[in-house]
Amino acid sequence: MLNLGVIGCGSIGRDHVERLTTTVAGGRVAGVFDVVPEACRKAVADFGLDAEIFASAEAMIDSPKIDALVVCSKNDVHLAPLLHAIKIGKNVLTEKPLTTSAAESRQVVEAELAVGRRFVQVGFNRRFDRGYLQLKAIADSGQIGALLLANCRHYNAAPATSYYRTDDVILDTFIHEIDVMHWLFGENYASIEMKLGRRNSLNPAPDLDEPQLAIIELASGALITVEININCQYGYDIQCRLVGERGIASLPDVATPEVRLDGRIYHAIDPSWTSRFVDAYNSEFLAFIHATVDKTPLAGPSAWDGYVASIAGEAAVTSLHERRKVDIVIPDKPALYA
Ligand SMILES: NC(=O)c1ccc[n+]([C@@H]2O[C@H](COP(=O)([O-])OP(=O)(O)OC[C@H]3O[C@@H](n4cnc5c(N)ncnc54)[C@H](O)[C@@H]3O)[C@@H](O)[C@H]2O)c1
Incomplete structure (x- = not known):
């Protein structure tokens, strides 16, 4: 059984806690952290979790009770827990977007390249939709x-x-x-x-x-x-x-x-999306759990895919603000992501 630590117990955090508690086999919620402690207490109570409420994301990532992480916090605070998890060698399923800028997403890619292995699966759930x-x-x-x-x-x-x-x-x-x-x-x-x-x-x-x-x-x-x-x-x-x-x-x-x-x-x-893509969310978690437990390479959308999306997303924002067509330049894909 994979012990998962969930960062962010808001809307989709609660959905994922529920699916890990009622539907998806092979993983359990062993820890939760949210900057709003009440959100953690509510998740633990509402879903009857046998889980520790941690005082910080770092403490949860470091804990020997936690095998892997699920990041469900706001878009602009994904980077720090991702880098920390990669640093200590734990897999992470992070909600999309990987980060909110191409520069930050590149940092996640560089962190994985430095170790030479993938740790991050991005929650682009549609790739698991039938x-x-x-x-x-x-x-x-x-x-x-x-x-x-x-x-x-x-x-x-x-x-x-x-x-x-x-x-x-x-x-x-x-x-x-x-x-x-x-x-x-x-x-x-x-x-x-x-x-x-x-x-x-x-x-x-x-x-x-x-x-x-x-x-x-x-x-x-x-x-x-x-x-x-x-x-x-x-x-x-x-x-x-x-x-x-x-x-x-x-x-x-x-x-x-x-x-x-x-x-x-x-x-x-x-x-x-909760009902429209319910099977896709369940499948993305199953893929993540199996790869992590079996110690096989993560198969879902990678940090590289998240980085590419960030580059294109940033170009789209520039286009909207400056009312012009914007070129998208994607660097060569490193062998790790082939
Ligand atoms: N894949 C999908 O279809 C899908 C659907 C909805 C949301 N999302 C993604 O899920 C993430 C969460 O979205 P949501 O709708 O649940 O938002 P939300 O606002 O309902 O919940 C976000 C939670 O993060 C917590 N939080 C904020 N800063 C934090 C930090 N530094 N550390 C820990 N927790 C922190 C907030 O207190 C809140 O409880 C976002 O990245 C969003 O893009 C993905």
């Missing part, structure tokens, strides 16, 4: 030919938090497509251009400019467009369509029952 895995298999098989275009939608009913701002739309939300499309296409990005759409009058936040439209150009000349619309009101709606030379492959909609009621036929849409 539908995305099916799309990847179709793209890699060559059956629809080389990929020419892709169109994606990332729609949320409402922002994740009350402090969501314009750049978060890129670095917190769109970062999922930045990673998963890079993985699906299997080639580097060349440039990105961000555009702001007409403001939704139902968007209550003055500092949150969206919807946003991304146009990504790949090294081959292929083009990806992504609509990010996080005040869509009606649900959590994720779509992706790959256009190849001979055919099109689309992400399947999640199957929900067809309901005939009150003169309508309809299918429910997931309200949030």
Whole structure:
């Protein structure tokens, strides 16, 4: 049984604690830390954990009672626990984004390169989603030919938090497509251009400019467009369509029952990522736990993938602020991440 220490017991921290307690085998929550101690006490009480509440992330990472870490704290405080865990040789499953800047993400890569082994799996959970895995298999098989275009939608009913701002739309939300499309296409990005759409009058936040439209150009000349619309009101709606030379492959909609009621036929849409990607989250944890217990290389999205996403995310933010197309320059991938 892998003893996991969870850093950050907010929204998704609690989701992950719950899945580790009720659903995912092979790991247990043995420690928790949050800068808000009440969040730890609540998680321990609500999920009946037999877990130590640590006074700091460092103390938990250092503890011999903890085998591996799960980072679920705010985006801008991922770096320190990641570097500390790598330094003392413990694996970490960190929520996305790896960090909030390319320079910080590079530090994580450099720390792993210095030791010569991967310690970090990034929570780009879509790579474990059945539908995305099916799309990847179709793209890699060559059956629809080389990929020419892709169109994606990332729609949320409402922002994740009350402090969501314009750049978060890129670095917190769109970062999922930045990673998963890079993985699906299997080639580097060349440039990105961000555009702001007409403001939704139902968007209550003055500092949150969206919807946003991304146009990504790949090294081959292929083009990806992504609509990010996080005040869509009606649900959590994720779509992706790959256009190849001979055919099109689309992400399947999640199957929900067809309901005939009150003169309508309809299918429910997931309200949030929690339910939409529940199986993917469970799978990413299983992969992390098995690799850590078996001492085999981590298979999920790597620190390098997180770094690439940070480079592209930063370029997207620059594009939005400066209203211009911005080049994306990805360094050569080190052999560790081949
Ligand atoms: N993979 C996904 O689909 C997905 C979905 C939601 C959130 N996330 C990611 O999960 C992380 C947490 O998001 P959330 O929605 O749970 O946010 P949240 O605001 O609900 O929770 C964050 C928690 O971190 C704690 N915290 C802040 N600074 C800390 C520090 N230095 N050390 C320890 N704890 C600290 C806060 O007190 C809070 O309890 C973010 O990185 C976010 O991007 C990923």
